[in-house]
Amino acid sequence: MQNLRRHKRLLKLLDEHGEATAQQLMSWLPASAATVRRDLAWLAAHQQLLRLRGGARRLPREVTGASLRSQAFRDALQRQVAEKRAIARHAAGLCRAGDTVIINGGTTTFLMNEYLPASGLRVLTNSFLLAERLLSSSRHEVILPGGSVYREQNVIVSPFEDDVTRHHYASTMFMSAHGLSALGLMESDPLLVQAERRLIQQAERLVVLADHSKFERRSGLVLCGLERVHCLITDAGAPDAAVQWLEGLGVPVVRVAPEAD
CATH class of the missing domain: 3.40.50.1360 (Rossmann fold)
Structure with missing residues (x-):
């Protein structure tokens, strides 16, 4: 449940900002570097975001999991x-x-x-x-x-x-x-x-x-x-x-x- 809440919070931040660096996400959540890396990997594998060098970008909703x-x-x-x-x-x-x-x-x-x-x-x-x-x-x-x-x-x-x-x-x-x-x-x-x-x-x-x-x-x-x-x-x-x-x-x-x- 804690992971789910953090994932929703992370996606909400990307909805608001479009994209963010891993350092920004660490400070906003807050969470450790290892936790943020795991969250980004999991959400990318589930088509919720696009990983960038050093950060991530929110994918448009029409191309996320439903597709x-x-x-x-x-x-x-x-x-x-x-x-x-x-x-x-x-x-x-x-x-x-x-x-x-x-x-x-x-x-x-x-x-x-x-x-x-x-x-x-x-x-x-x-x-x-x-x-x-x-x-x-x-x-x-x-x-x-x-x-x-x-x-x-x-x-x-x-x-x-x-x-x-x-x-x-x-x-x-x-x-x-x-x-x-x-x-x-x-x-x-x-x-x-x-x-x-x-x-x-x-x-x-x-x-x-x-x-x-x-x-x-x-x-x-x-x-x-x-x-x-x-x-x-x-x-x-x-x-x-x-x-x-x-x-x-x-x-x-x-x-x-x-x-x-």
């Missing part, structure tokens, strides 16, 4: 939060002004929005949730493929081979995946496999974002082979044997430490 209509997506977003956030931060650091990138509709890739620069990118995404967030909190050019909204995964899926994606080129595609296996990247839904394969074809490099739990997950559908992966970003909990095996196949692996909060 996350998929319970499965909400649940996934709350698992391995620190690991996913660290992976997303590292991935966002690979983007440079002027780049055209593709970002798919996974939970880890969704968290990249918190760490991308404020402008200078062209982002093609099949995640209407990520597109909504980028439009409200950045000045990036955002491109969406045509198709139907797939509510369970918060993505846009086209039943047609000839959709808008084939007219775009990206230097890098950042992709979450359901799981990893010796056969390649795994996915659980045939509609998603179809959509993701079209996106992969338009990118020069494929960077996969996968926390350690993805090494344990299997599915009956292969999205693409490991030879297509140019880099895998995971966390420190990834199994050593699996990392060595991937590197032996020529897949560079970056392991990042989970964020403290």
Whole structure:
């Protein structure tokens, strides 16, 4: 109950001021630095605010929790939060002004929005949730493929081979995946496999974002082979044997430490 009251107070302060530094929030609440960091991490994971370097900004009400209509997506977003956030931060650091990138509709890739620069990118995404967030909190050019909204995964899926994606080129595609296996990247839904394969074809490099739990997950559908992966970003909990095996196949692996909060 105390956490809930403090969260409401913190959001009210951001409603009043638009954005604030962590130091300001510490003095206004009042609360310790560690408590404020934990509160910001929790509220960001629940789409109540956007974390900035050294502080936070309140998200417009129309793009907060109500827009996350998929319970499965909400649940996934709350698992391995620190690991996913660290992976997303590292991935966002690979983007440079002027780049055209593709970002798919996974939970880890969704968290990249918190760490991308404020402008200078062209982002093609099949995640209407990520597109909504980028439009409200950045000045990036955002491109969406045509198709139907797939509510369970918060993505846009086209039943047609000839959709808008084939007219775009990206230097890098950042992709979450359901799981990893010796056969390649795994996915659980045939509609998603179809959509993701079209996106992969338009990118020069494929960077996969996968926390350690993805090494344990299997599915009956292969999205693409490991030879297509140019880099895998995971966390420190990834199994050593699996990392060595991937590197032996020529897949560079970056392991990042989970964020403290």
